[in-house]
Amino acid sequence: MLIIExxxxxxxxxxxxxxADFAVYAANYGVEVPDAEPAQEALLRRAAVQLDGLRxxxxxxxxxxxxxxxxxxxxxxxxxxKLDAIPAQVKQAQMALAAELHAEDxxxxxxxxxxxxxxAVDGAVTREYAAPVVKTSxxxxxxxxxxxxxxxxxxQIALIRG
Numbered sequence: 001m002l003i004i005e006x007x008x009x010x011x012x013x014x015x016x017x018x019x020a021d022f023a024v025y026a027a028n029y030g031v032e033v034p035d036a037e038p039a040q041e042a043l044l045r046r047a048a049v050q051l052d053g054l055r056x057x058x059x060x061x062x063x064x065x066x067x068x069x070x071x072x073x074x075x076x077x078x079x080x081x082k083l084d085a086i087p088a089q090v091k092q093a094q095m096a097l098a099a100e101l102h103a104e105d106x107x108x109x110x111x112x113x114x115x116x117x118x119x120a121v122d123g124a125v126t127r128e129y130a131a132p133v134v135k136t137s138x139x140x141x142x143x144x145x146x147x148x149x150x151x152x153x154x155x156q157i158a159l160i161r162g
Contacts, residue, residue, distance in 0.1 A: 002041050005067050007084040013066045015044045016091045025095040033102055040098075047097040051090070054144075057152040076149035089146045096143035 005013035017025075019040040026033040034040055048067060058073035061083050069090055074081040081087060144151070 002044060003066075005065070005069065005086060007070045007082075007086050009062045009065045009070070011064075011066070015041070015048050016067070016069065016086050016094050017044060019044065021091070022095050022098060025092070026099060029096075029099070031099040031103070032106070033099055043098040043102050044094060046101055047094045050097060050101075051094055054147070055152045057150055074150060081150075087150065089150065093143045093146040096146065100143060 002015040002018060003010060003013045004018055005016055019037045022033060022040050022044055025031075033043065052068050054068070056068050056071060056074075058071040058081075060068065061070045061072050069086050070084055071081065072083050076087070
């Protein structure tokens with residue numbers, strides 16, 4: 001069972017949304033997700049882990065929190081994000097990423113081949129394929145567009161006063 005972070009620093013939290021939220025998201029956006037709740041939960045956990053790897057603006061509210069959010073010092077469109085809030089865009093990005101991961105899992109199960117890189121005909125046809133292109137960095141995925149204003153600059157340096 002997922003442990004949902006609601007902004008109150010939930011011990012052991014591993015998701016920002018429930019499997020039920022994910023199923024509603026999939027129905028609303030017409031994306032395919034597994035029917036079984038355990039499979040949905042696994043995708044949401046994988047997505048949360050990948051989102052944790054992003055360079056978020058601000059800083060965690062507590063050293064005890066399991067996930068990247070909630071955060072302090074985040075200002076989006078001129079408005080401060082509440083310290084006890086998980087922005088709707090973060091939740092939607094987790095679900096979008098989980099749906100992308102599922103689509104990649106389904107494609108990989110179909111033994112997707114890359115582009116033909118070499119073909120020769122000498123009595124028998126020989127083909128060589130490039131490795132299929134698989135997105136590995138969450139920062140290059142479409143779901144990151146939902147996070148505009150929540151991500152920090154890669155050129156930022158954290159300064160800590162002693």
